[in-house]
Amino acid sequence: MAASESDFNLKVVLVSFKQCLNEAEEVQLDHYLAGWRGLVRCVGETSARRQALLATVPGRSRQAALCPEDGGGVPCPEVSAYTPHRFLNSLGAIFSFISKDVATKVQIMEGLCGGPGREHYSTLQSMVAYEVGHKLVDLERRARYPDSGCRTVLRLHRALRWLQLFLEGLRTSPEDASTATLCTESYNASLAAFHPWIVRRAVTVAFCTLPARRAFLEAMNVGPPEQAVEMLSEALPFIERVYSISQKLYAEHALLGLP
Numbered sequence: 631m632a633a634s635e636s637d638f639n640l641k642v643v644l645v646s647f648k649q650c651l652n653e654a655e656e657v658q659l660d661h662y663l664a665g666w667r668g669l670v671r672c673v674g675e676t677s678a679r680r681q682a683l684l685a686t687v688p689g690r691s692r693q694a695a696l697c698p699e700d701g702g703g704v705p706c707p708e709v710s711a712y713t714p715h716r717f718l719n720s721l722g723a724i725f726s727f728i729s730k731d732v733a734t735k736v737q738i739m740e741g742l743c744g745g746p747g748r749e750h751y752s753t754l755q756s757m758v759a760y761e762v763g764h765k766l767v768d769l770e771r772r773a774r775y776p777d778s779g780c781r782t783v784l785r786l787h788r789a790l791r792w793l794q795l796f797l798e799g800l801r802t803s804p805e806d807a808s809t810a811t812l813c814t815e816s817y818n819a820s821l822a823a824f825h826p827w828i829v830r831r832a833v834t835v836a837f838c839t840l841p842a843r844r845a846f847l848e849a850m851n852v853g854p855p856e857q858a859v860e861m862l863s864e865a866l867p868f869i870e871r872v873y874s875i876s877q878k879l880y881a882e883h884a885l886l887g888l889p
């Protein structure tokens with residue numbers, strides 16, 4: 631999916647996860663990565679474009695360019711014009727870091743999926759069988775195979791759980807629910823267990839700057855909030871299915887703790 635800033639539509643991105651499973655219920659890596667690419671491209675490019683623009687506007691700091699509804703000062707039309715989903719930038723540098731981390735992991739996987747061993751990287755199942763069978767994963771230390779497919783997808787897999795829980799929280803919560811609370815709860819129930827204290831602390835503080843639930847639903851770009859909620863009801867079961875199939879696979883091979 632070519633998710634440019636102007637045509638971002640969360641439904642289109644989430645369809646990739648729906649298309650992930652083949653008839654044998656194997657996770658097809660091309661669709662899986664397309665889903666992540668869609669999520670990251672939207673927020674990553676928006677964030678990078680905004681920062682680049684801010685650098686070109688004399689006398690504008692990041693804070694000054696924030697719109698009043700973001701909790702910032704004077705609006706900056708030069709920058710805002712490029713940020714239809716500008717609320718996603720409210721995490722600022724931390725969010726840029728997160729999106730770069732995901733983008734790097736997607737790139738590692740693209741390298742493997744297009745590399746000399748590409749036939750082993752069509753599905754998650756074939757990848758695990760290949761890497762485990764050829765001892766290309768190290769269960770003890772990260773240093774030996776820092777870019778194995780198994781450890782790289784594991785990070786995305788944990789993040790997918792965060793996404794599923796967070797979107798489920800948005801879907802089922804009352805209109806005035808706090809997105810900071812929803813995000814913190816989903817993070818604590820998924821990724822937090824794998825992050826050091828300093829990361830947990832930094833992201834939890836950043837969550838406090840998230841915009842309101844309604845702004846999130848509108849930014850999905852699928853119509854009014856009620857329609858976004860309906861779209862999530864249809865899409866989330868597919869994410870849940872992909873997540874549980876991957877979780878079972880990793881558990882069967884004792885890979886859930888890969889360093």
Ligand SMILES: CCCCCCCC/C=C\CCCCCCCC(=O)N[C@@H](COP(=O)(O)O)[C@H](O)/C=C/CCCCCCCCCCCCC
Binds near residue numbers: 817
């Ligand atoms: C209108 C649409 C709304 C939905 C938009 C969703 C956008 C989703 C994009 C990204 C999701 C978060 C992905 C987090 C990936 C973390 C992977 C990870 O654990 N990496 C760590 C370990 O890597 P290695 O060193 O072992 O290679 C790495 O250390 C990174 C640490 C920082 C992670 C912080 C995670 C925060 C999770 C919650 C994200 C909130 C984003 C809110 C955006 C609205």
